[in-house]
Amino acid sequence: MSLDLQTVRRVASLARLHLEEGEDHRLQAELNGILGWIEQLQEVDTADVEPLAGAGAAAMPMRDDVVTDGGQAAAVLANAPDRAGEFFAVPKVVE
Amino acid sequence: MHPTDFTIRGALEALNEGIVTSEALTQAHLEAIQVLNPRLNAFITVTAEKALEAARASDKRRADGLAGKLEGIPLAIKDLFCTAGTRTTAASRILGEFTPPYESTVTSNLLRDGAVFLGKVNLDEFAMGSSNATSAFGEVENPWQRSNDDGVRLVPGGSSGGSAAAVAARLALGATATDTGGSIRQPAALCGIAGIKPTYGRCSRWGVVAFASSLDTPGPVARTVEDCALLLESMSGHDPKDSTSANLPVPDFAAACARGVKGLRIGVPKEYRLEGMPDEIEALWQQGLDWLRAEGAEIVDISLPHTKYALPTYYIVAPAEASSNLARYDGVRYGARVDGEDLKDLYERTRAAGFGAEVKRRIMIGTYVLSAGYYDAYYLKAQKVRALIKRDFDFAFRDVDAILTPATPSAAFPAGEKQDDPVAMYLNDVFTVTANLAGIPGMTVPAGYDRHGLPLGLQVLARDFDEETVFAVGTTIEKAAALKALPQVRAFA
Numbered sequence: 001m002s003l004d005l006q007t008v009r010r011v012a013s014l015a016r017l018h019l020e021e022g023e024d025h026r027l028q029a030e031l032n033g034i035l036g037w038i039e040q041l042q043e044v045d046t047a048d049v050e051p052l053a054g055a056g057a058a059a060m061p062m063r064d065d066v067v068t069d070g071g072q073a074a075a076v077l078a079n080a081p082d083r084a085g086e087f088f089a090v091p092k093v094v095e
Numbered sequence: 096m097h098p099t100d101f102t103i104r105g106a107l108e109a110l111n112e113g114i115v116t117s118e119a120l121t122q123a124h125l126e127a128i129q130v131l132n133p134r135l136n137a138f139i140t141v142t143a144e145k146a147l148e149a150a151r152a153s154d155k156r157r158a159d160g161l162a163g164k165l166e167g168i169p170l171a172i173k174d175l176f177c178t179a180g181t182r183t184t185a186a187s188r189i190l191g192e193f194t195p196p197y198e199s200t201v202t203s204n205l206l207r208d209g210a211v212f213l214g215k216v217n218l219d220e221f222a223m224g225s226s227n228a229t230s231a232f233g234e235v236e237n238p239w240q241r242s243n244d245d246g247v248r249l250v251p252g253g254s255s256g257g258s259a260a261a262v263a264a265r266l267a268l269g270a271t272a273t274d275t276g277g278s279i280r281q282p283a284a285l286c287g288i289a290g291i292k293p294t295y296g297r298c299s300r301w302g303v304v305a306f307a308s309s310l311d312t313p314g315p316v317a318r319t320v321e322d323c324a325l326l327l328e329s330m331s332g333h334d335p336k337d338s339t340s341a342n343l344p345v346p347d348f349a350a351a352c353a354r355g356v357k358g359l360r361i362g363v364p365k366e367y368r369l370e371g372m373p374d375e376i377e378a379l380w381q382q383g384l385d386w387l388r389a390e391g392a393e394i395v396d397i398s399l400p401h402t403k404y405a406l407p408t409y410y411i412v413a414p415a416e417a418s419s420n421l422a423r424y425d426g427v428r429y430g431a432r433v434d435g436e437d438l439k440d441l442y443e444r445t446r447a448a449g450f451g452a453e454v455k456r457r458i459m460i461g462t463y464v465l466s467a468g469y470y471d472a473y474y475l476k477a478q479k480v481r482a483l484i485k486r487d488f489d490f491a492f493r494d495v496d497a498i499l500t501p502a503t504p505s506a507a508f509p510a511g512e513k514q515d516d517p518v519a520m521y522l523n524d525v526f527t528v529t530a531n532l533a534g535i536p537g538m539t540v541p542a543g544y545d546r547h548g549l550p551l552g553l554q555v556l557a558r559d560f561d562e563e564t565v566f567a568v569g570t571t572i573e574k575a576a577a578l579k580a581l582p583q584v585r586a587f588a
Contacts, residue, residue, distance in 0.1 A: 003463070015418060015462040016425070017455060018443035030456055030517060031463070037518050038407045038473070044480050051478030052485055054309035054339070055295045055534020061338055075196040079429035088427050093438050 002032045098123040099265040099586040103168055103322040104349075106268060110157060110167050117157070117167025120268075121150035121211050124169045127586030128213065128266050135584065137251075137261040139174050139232045140182050141214035149211045156209065165329050166209030171267035173258050174215035175222055176202050176313070177302040181212075185304040186220045186230035189424045189449025191431035199302025200334045201271060201313045208329045213267055217257030220451045221421065222278055222306045225523035227256025228510065229453040237286060237507045238264035238582035242548035249507040249549070252282030252523075258316050259286035265586035269317035269326050273303060275310045276409050277527025280539040280554060283316050284502035287541045287550025287582065289569065290316035291323050292527075294560045295534035296341035298327075299334035307416035308339075310409075310531040320540060320569040324348035327562065343560060351563035352570040357391030359568065362495035366402035367526060369504065376501045376551060379543045383499055383553045386575035387568065395495050399487040404480050405529045406521060411464050411477035412532070417454075418461025424449060456517065485533045492558045497568050500526050502552035506545040526554055536562045540569045542576045550580075 003011075008028045012019050019027070073086045082089040098120045101109060109115045125143050132138050146169065153167040177183050177195035184190050198206070206212075219229040227235040227250060235256040237249040251260040255272035259282035262270050272279045274292035283290030291314050298313040305311060315326035328348045334340040363384060368377070384394050426432035426445030433448045435441035450458070464473035491498065504525055513519045530537035536559075539552040553572060557564040581588075 007463075008459075011459055011463045011466065013443075014466060015458050016422075016439070016442040016446055017450075017458065018440070018447035020447070027456070027459060031459060034410065034456075034460060034517055035463075038410060041404055041407050041411075041476055041480055044401070044404055044476075044483065046476060046479035046483070049479040049482050051475055052482035053478060055485065055532070061342075063335070072196075078196055079191075079193050081191075081426060081430070081432035090427055090438055091435070091441060 003028055097587040099127050102319050103268050103317060103325050106168060117150040117153040117211060121146050121169045124213055124267060131264055135236050135260055135264055136233050137216055137235050137257040137266060138214045139184055139217050142181055146211055146213050153209050153211060163209030168268055169211045169213050171216045171258060171261040171270040172202060172212050173218055173255055173271050173273060175218060175273055175304045176271055178202055186218045186232055188231045189430050193429050197302060200299035201330045204329050216261050216270060219254035220454050222254035222273055222275055223453050223457055224253040225281055225520055226250035227253040229451055231451060234510055235260050238584035239507060239549055240583045247509045250510050252285035254278040255282045259283050259288060262316050262318060263288050263582050264584055269315055269322055272314055272316045274312045274314055275306050276531055277524035279314050279316060280527045280537055281503055281523055283539040284552030285507040288316055288318050289320050289323050289540055291327060291538040293327055293562055294536045296339050298330050299337040299340045301334055301336040305420040307413040309416060310413060320566060320573050321349055321352045324352050324566050346563055348562060348566055351566045354567035355390060356387050356568055356571045359392045360395050360495040361387050361392045362395050362397035362491055362498040364397050364399045364498060366399050367500045375545050379551050380501050383542055383572055386572055390571050397491045397495060399491060401483045401487050402529060405484055405532055406525055408477045408480045409528045410521060411473050414457040414461030415465050415474050418458045421458055481532050484529055488533045488535060497564050498556040500554045502526060502539040502554040506549035506551055530556055535559055536565050538565045538569050540572045541578055542572055
């Protein structure tokens with residue numbers, strides 16, 4: 001499988017990455033190089049193999065559904081590039 | 096002897112006997128950093144005042160009979176661990192001047208045991224790289240040089256390049272590091288020190304900037320196997336804040352170092368004999384096996400048939416998880432922001448300006464392999480091959496107690512040498528990445544030198560949560576090798 005330019009731009013949009021002029025061509029070449037190399041996985045017979053998502057414990061631990069932490073607006077906002085009172089501020093999204 | 100030449104074990108004894116104070120130890124390391132860091136670039140942030148204050152408080156605790164297990168030991172912290180009140184960058188521009196209001200669990204554990212933090216050390220951006228060349232804060236230089244020094248700067252390995260260089264150059268007695276595909280073991284090998292990636296779940300990932308969550312494993316680097324054991328014991332333990340953290344007791348790792356290898360069965364996987372592997376690496380591997388046999392271990396040929404597919408599997412799984420983890424860097428909640436004409440444009444411009452080329456490459460790969468239409472062909476396929484790689488190890492460990500392999504395919508290489516070809520760079524992790532996919536512990540032990548006098552390491556692998564056997568085998572190799580050479584660039588040299 002090889003990526004065309006349109007797909008590179010679509011993936012960049014999904015990934016929320018602005019591409020500068022010419023960057024799409026460079027990424028296309030690099031990604032196709034990597035994907036070509038990854039292609040060798042197709043030769044492995046994986047019929048009847050259960051996918052493995054992680055190496056950790058199989059069962060997810062459960063805890064009571066209670067608040068263990070909170071009321072820390074100042075700490076949460078401490079690194080925000082822009083804020084308005086106790087909120088993160090972004091450019092207007094609704095007219 | 097200069098205070099920077101102590102091992103951690105030796106420094107603890109000297110502190111106990113009153114031969115040295117933590118303040119003096121810390122001061123000596125800070126002076127060394129001041130002299131050598133402009134060249135090595137191992138530290139991104141040095142917290143000199145905080146370190147001296149912590150050292151004085153530590154000396155007081157010791158005098159009061161309240162000494163912890165690592166009381167007064169100066170350490171370097173990989174700048175991927177969040178440290179309360181100290182800038183944490185992940186070596187990325189996108190985090191800007193991010194200063195966490197919280198402390199990672201691993202660093203909290205070290206502080207609880209009395210360790211002193213000298214500062215935050217350099218790494219590949221978001222831990223993505225094998226030469227420390229992708230850091231937004233510049234490259235780190237390996238403190239080792241070729242014996243026929245031609246003035247060539249060598250890479251320290253990555254991603255924990257700053258951790259490994261700082262420890263090798265004696266700018267810290269030990270350091271925290273993280274390993275997602277080999278990022279502890281590969282730089283440890285290239286810098287001639289020891290480093291262990293423990294079992295996935297042994298150390299909490301809480302407060303460690305996430306790269307690939309099912310693979311990321313915090314661990315220590317230090318100059319001896321026993322020092323790694325002392326650090327790992329402090330760093331480990333169950334953490335309710337990390338749902339993948341193992342609820343198991345932490346063994347006495349330092350005691351395990353003295354066990355020896357008598358009666359152990361050591362596996363030699365035939366698939367690790369790569370075509371074109373330098374003779375000196377092949378010879379070192381054989382030497383390691385001979386040392387273990389001489390100490391009473393039995394050497395057993397084994398097969399790990401899916402080894403060949405580990406790296407391509409990793410380069411689907413890790414970018415997929417990274418693309419998801421790095422979605423949080425959007426210029427809104429923390430870090431740098433670049434304004435745009437609307438919110439989506441703000442996100443896109445912030446991320447384009449904030450991430451370096453390697454990080455963008457991996458986000459793109461990850462987004463693609465998870466996207467509709469390609470998920471089954473790439474991501475699901477990789478998860479199935481991952482299951483086969485784990486199964487290979489499960490089979491092997493029915494027959495053997497540990498596995499010995501080379502740590503890296505070569506010694507440290509010159510900066511810029513493999514930069515142009517991502518796949519060539521990825522091959523640096525060819526021996527280490529299987530342990531991350533399977534979750535098992537793996538350690539690099541310095542074992543010899545190449546023809547230029549550069550350090551080479553061997554890798555010891557063992558079953559899940561059997562770090563004790565790793566330390567026993569590692570110590571045996573370390574003792575047999577009895578290495579004496581020191582890096583040319585080091586404190587008080």
